Amino acid sequence: MARQARRVSLVQGRGKDATGVGELRVRRRLRGRLLVGSRLCLRPLTEADVTKEYLGWLNDSEVTRFLEVGRQRSTHQTVRRYLTRFHGSRTDFIFAMIDRKTGRHIGNVTVNRIHRVDCTADTGLMIGRKDLWGKGYAYEAWSLVLAHAFRDLGLRKVVATVVVDNVRSLRALKKLGFHVEGVLRQERFVNGTYKDVVRLGLFSHEFEPLRGGR
Numbered sequence: 001m002a003r004q005a006r007r008v009s010l011v012q013g014r015g016k017d018a019t020g021v022g023e024l025r026v027r028r029r030l031r032g033r034l035l036v037g038s039r040l041c042l043r044p045l046t047e048a049d050v051t052k053e054y055l056g057w058l059n060d061s062e063v064t065r066f067l068e069v070g071r072q073r074s075t076h077q078t079v080r081r082y083l084t085r086f087h088g089s090r091t092d093f094i095f096a097m098i099d100r101k102t103g104r105h106i107g108n109v110t111v112n113r114i115h116r117v118d119c120t121a122d123t124g125l126m127i128g129r130k131d132l133w134g135k136g137y138a139y140e141a142w143s144l145v146l147a148h149a150f151r152d153l154g155l156r157k158v159v160a161t162v163v164v165d166n167v168r169s170l171r172a173l174k175k176l177g178f179h180v181e182g183v184l185r186q187e188r189f190v191n192g193t194y195k196d197v198v199r200l201g202l203f204s205h206e207f208e209p210l211r212g213g214r
């Protein structure tokens with residue numbers, strides 16, 4: 001599946017919807033493995049992306065407060081080890097989020113544990129540049145990978161797990177159409193206390209950009 005991944009574009013359609021992001025229209029192109037949005041381009045993350053700035057994000061407790069990666073110090077070595085999981089994988093993908101205007105790497109988004117029988121996967125996202133939080137980049141990046149997951153990889157359902165205090169993440173996911181499927185009580189140790197974790201799920205037919213923008 002990975003090798004057949006296609007270039008998918010989510011571009012702004014005519015008129016803005018209530019989200020302010022604009023009605024999204026999905027367009028396929030057949031070459032490469034690039035997912036192109038209005039402000040972002042997603043491409044596979046490589047070891048060359050593991051820069052000092054990237055390590056800085058991983059070692060910034062504000063960025064990784066709700067992420068497992070924040071539990072230990074990241075080095076070139078730990079990140080390279082983490083990335084081996086994605087090399088040639090047909091079930092786990094990691095994309096670098098590139099700001100189309102500046103060409104700068106601003107974060108990553110993953111599609112993990114693709115299950116061929118259940119047609120499911122889970123997703124996670126990190127924007128390392130804190131100055132870019134709250135500007136709709138998570139919404140756009142998730143829109144692109146979800147369109148890819150549903151339309152190109154043929155998945156039926158994508159899930160995410162989010163610490164209950166991660167309001168930004170919950171809002172972005174709900175806006176994309178995710179539904180809360182359950183709460184894992186006091187599942188994750190964050191800042192000295194055990195926090196609930198919300199499990200959300202999205203079926204392909206519930207995905208807002210595909211529903212509204214085609």
Ligand SMILES: CC(C)(COP(=O)(O)OP(=O)(O)OC[C@H]1O[C@@H](n2cnc3c(N)ncnc32)[C@H](O)[C@@H]1OP(=O)(O)O)[C@@H](O)C(=O)NCCC(=O)NCCS
Pocket residue numbers: 062063064066067107124125126127128132133134135136137138139140160161162166167168169171172175
């Ligand atoms: C969580 C994260 C992915 C959100 O990305 P983002 O680009 O800021 O998200 P978006 O701008 O697309 O959407 C965020 C939503 O939260 C809202 N928001 C922004 N700042 C907020 C705040 N301080 N409190 C509550 N909501 C806030 C936004 O307004 C938006 O909702 P709206 O469109 O209804 O107004 C990003 O902050 C991040 O990478 N954090 C660190 C890593 C992380 O926690 N990843 C998530 C793991 S599941």
